[in-house]
Amino acid sequence: MNKKFRDSLINLGETLAMLVLALLVGALMVKISGNDPLEAYSAMLTGAFGKNPLKSQMKIYELLVKVIPLMMVAFAMSIAFKAQLWNIGAGGQFVMGSIASTAVALYVPVPIPFRIALSLAAAIAAGAFWGWLAGWLKVRFNANEVITTLMLSYIANCILLWLINGPMQDPYSDLTQSDVIPEAMFLPRLIGNYRLHSGIFILVFVAVVMCFFWKTPLGYQIELVGQGRKVATYSGANVDRTIQTAMLISGGLAGLAGWIEMFGILHRLFPDIASNYGDISNIIALLGGLNPYGIIASSFFFAVLINGGSSMNRMTNVPYSIVDVIQGLIIIFVIAKVILHRKNSSAAVKKSK
Amino acid sequence: MASSIFTLSFFVSLIASTIRLATPILIPALGQIYTQRAGILNLGVEGTMLMGSIAAFSTAAATGSLWLGILAGILAGILFSLIFAWLTITVRANQVISGIGLNILASGLAAFIYRVIFGIRALPAQVESFKPINFGSLSQMPVLGPILFQHNWLVYFAFLIVPLSWFIMEKTTYGLKIKAVGENPRAADSKGISVAKIRYSAVLLGGAYAGLGGAFMTIAYLNQFTESVIGGRGYIAVSVVIFARFLPSRAALGALIFGFFTALQLRMQALGVSIPSQLLLALPYAATIVALIFASKNAAMPSAYTVPYSRMER
Numbered sequence: 001m002n003k004k005f006r007d008s009l010i011n012l013g014e015t016l017a018m019l020v021l022a023l024l025v026g027a028l029m030v031k032i033s034g035n036d037p038l039e040a041y042s043a044m045l046t047g048a049f050g051k052n053p054l055k056s057q058m059k060i061y062e063l064l065v066k067v068i069p070l071m072m073v074a075f076a077m078s079i080a081f082k083a084q085l086w087n088i089g090a091g092g093q094f095v096m097g098s099i100a101s102t103a104v105a106l107y108v109p110v111p112i113p114f115r116i117a118l119s120l121a122a123a124i125a126a127g128a129f130w131g132w133l134a135g136w137l138k139v140r141f142n143a144n145e146v147i148t149t150l151m152l153s154y155i156a157n158c159i160l161l162w163l164i165n166g167p168m169q170d171p172y173s174d175l176t177q178s179d180v181i182p183e184a185m186f187l188p189r190l191i192g193n194y195r196l197h198s199g200i201f202i203l204v205f206v207a208v209v210m211c212f213f214w215k216t217p218l219g220y221q222i223e224l225v226g227q228g229r230k231v232a233t234y235s236g237a238n239v240d241r242t243i244q245t246a247m248l249i250s251g252g253l254a255g256l257a258g259w260i261e262m263f264g265i266l267h268r269l270f271p272d273i274a275s276n277y278g279d280i281s282n283i284i285a286l287l288g289g290l291n292p293y294g295i296i297a298s299s300f301f302f303a304v305l306i307n308g309g310s311s312m313n314r315m316t317n318v319p320y321s322i323v324d325v326i327q328g329l330i331i332i333f334v335i336a337k338v339i340l341h342r343k344n345s346s347a348a349v350k351k352s353k
Numbered sequence: 354m355a356s357s358i359f360t361l362s363f364f365v366s367l368i369a370s371t372i373r374l375a376t377p378i379l380i381p382a383l384g385q386i387y388t389q390r391a392g393i394l395n396l397g398v399e400g401t402m403l404m405g406s407i408a409a410f411s412t413a414a415a416t417g418s419l420w421l422g423i424l425a426g427i428l429a430g431i432l433f434s435l436i437f438a439w440l441t442i443t444v445r446a447n448q449v450i451s452g453i454g455l456n457i458l459a460s461g462l463a464a465f466i467y468r469v470i471f472g473i474r475a476l477p478a479q480v481e482s483f484k485p486i487n488f489g490s491l492s493q494m495p496v497l498g499p500i501l502f503q504h505n506w507l508v509y510f511a512f513l514i515v516p517l518s519w520f521i522m523e524k525t526t527y528g529l530k531i532k533a534v535g536e537n538p539r540a541a542d543s544k545g546i547s548v549a550k551i552r553y554s555a556v557l558l559g560g561a562y563a564g565l566g567g568a569f570m571t572i573a574y575l576n577q578f579t580e581s582v583i584g585g586r587g588y589i590a591v592s593v594v595i596f597a598r599f600l601p602s603r604a605a606l607g608a609l610i611f612g613f614f615t616a617l618q619l620r621m622q623a624l625g626v627s628i629p630s631q632l633l634l635a636l637p638y639a640a641t642i643v644a645l646i647f648a649s650k651n652a653a654m655p656s657a658y659t660v661p662y663s664r665m666e667r
Binding site for chain 1 (some may be wrong): 396436461645
């Protein structure tokens with residue numbers, strides 16, 4: 001067995017062990033809260049897969065529906081993260097993309113096919129701009145991107161609230177939401193009346209591109225910047241430009257995720273459209289080790305956790321927030337995982353002396 | 354509309370609530386001065402504050418004692434930041450990821466604890482929060498009374514520890530050790546200072562302040578807990594420290610600026626000014642970005658900022 005393959009197997013094993021550990025601690029907390037952990041987790045499983053997975057296609061389609069935005073945003077974040085740019089405000093870029101594309105869909109009077117193309121471009125551009133802004137602030141003013149992306153994300157949500165209470169408010173009701181986009185623009189559903197929509201093809205396309213992205217010159221350069229300014233500069237990378245490019249792509253992908261969600265599922269703006277995709281996709285990207293295959297796998301895991309969690313919330317006394325707790329534990333354990341290797345490597349150092 | 358902005362009562366209530374709203378940013382910011390000076394960027398302040406706020410609130414609700422609530426908030430802040438300290442100092446994990454991870458954990462944990470303790474209710478659980486200190490006739494004074502003499506003790510406490518923080522940082526050996534550890538951990542180590550110990554203490558101290566700041570929100574400013582009670586104040590506190598270049602007095606100024614924008618937004622909303630309230634809501638966040646722009650360019654960060662220290666590596 002070659003070493004690389006063995007290492008990634010070990011890595012996979014450790015990651016799975018951390019997931020199990022997080023689920024165990026979660027079970028303990030369910031127990032402390034006076035509920036039955038087994039009941040909670042089995043409710044979660046049936047909630048995600050149905051009583052008989054072979055017969056409940058609806059549950060499987062719903063998992064795919066959830067995977068689409070999660071994986072898209074996680075890919076978006078992984079691009080920035082790889083450059084050590086902590087774009088934790090991807091939720092805001094998602095919102096900006098949704099806003100821009102909805103505005104085009106509702107107000108630009110061109111034939112539908114053009115309008116779809118235009119709305120797609122607007123979503124990517126808006127998300128990319130919101131991401132790039134933080135990258136530019138970092139390059140130009142040395143402003144910490146964790147804080148700026150997050151503040152920009154708060155601001156994006158304020159803009160959304162303003163629009164759906166004011167200029168873009170639904171003319172047919174008093175609700176804080178926008179009008180529905182023209183039905184001809186909806187992403188077509190794939191199977192009967194199930195919510196699974198053709199946006200999944202875009203996701204598959206992006207996933208395939210991502211599997212090759214880190215081998216391209218641009219991907220390589222972004223990764224170099226992640227190794228530190230000195231290393232990157234010595235290797236001939238233009239650090240400032242790469243930072244801005246990485247944030248641009250990252251934001252653009254998050255904006256695209258907003259477009260897919262808007263035209264595939266939501267069909268109108270309302271408060272909190274980005275749900276907490278920003279946080280969850282952040283964990284997905286890190287759990288997947290910023291690796292495309294890892295991200296694909298962990299997106300499915302989290303889709304199960306979320307869909308299962310919300311039906312557990314309905315069927316048992318265990319609140320949905322346990323899912324958030326488990327997510328938090330997962331990320332902490334995954335961070336702490338490096339200590340396993342630290343012990344080995346320090347032993348190796350001692351041996352070699 | 355404009356005329357009602359320029360009245361004395363508007364001005365007075367604006368300044369009074371500026372001071373009140375600066376408090377929950379000033380307290381955690383003062384704590385983070387220790388932490389950041391020791392070379393550690395703790396973005397988990399947001400989550401630490403949230404844990405402080407739920408601990409303080411549930412303790413105060415259970416025991417009926419606000420003082421026990423304060424104590425619980427501080428303890429929760431210390432315990433939660435202990436996880437951060439372990440991750441970043443012992444495990445030597447990336448500080449940014451560790452902080453963000455803890456914030457995600459805290460938002461789940463706080464909501465879970467609230468739900469387990471208080472269940473599902475039609476109306477949110479409430480406590481009787483701290484009352485303003487009665488300064489007698491001083492509190493009744495026009496203008497100055499409401500601005501300066503109608504706050505609760507935590508507000509005064511926050512501003513009183515500003516000079517104390519400065520003194521500890523600049524005039525005591527502990528402050529000197531913190532700075533040494535942040536500037537050149539290897540040199541500090543060779544002088545017999547335990548880098549890990551000092552960094553642990555600086556993180557825990559920051560956690561205690563953050564917990565207290567969180568407690569302020571639920572039992573001294575509001576009288577209830579919501580999942581969004583901190584609402585980015587932890588991150589704002591971190592940027593105030595960067596803006597303040599680690600000086601407590603400048604941190605007070607920074608906190609007052611943010612308090613002002615938050616107060617302005619609340620007051621203008623209350624007046625029904627024609628600027629849409631949702632856009633006003635964005636004011637403090639926009640101000641944070643602007644402050645970072647002005648502060649970060651030439652900020653003199655500790656040399657070992659965000660760099661883990663290991664005795665083995667050269």
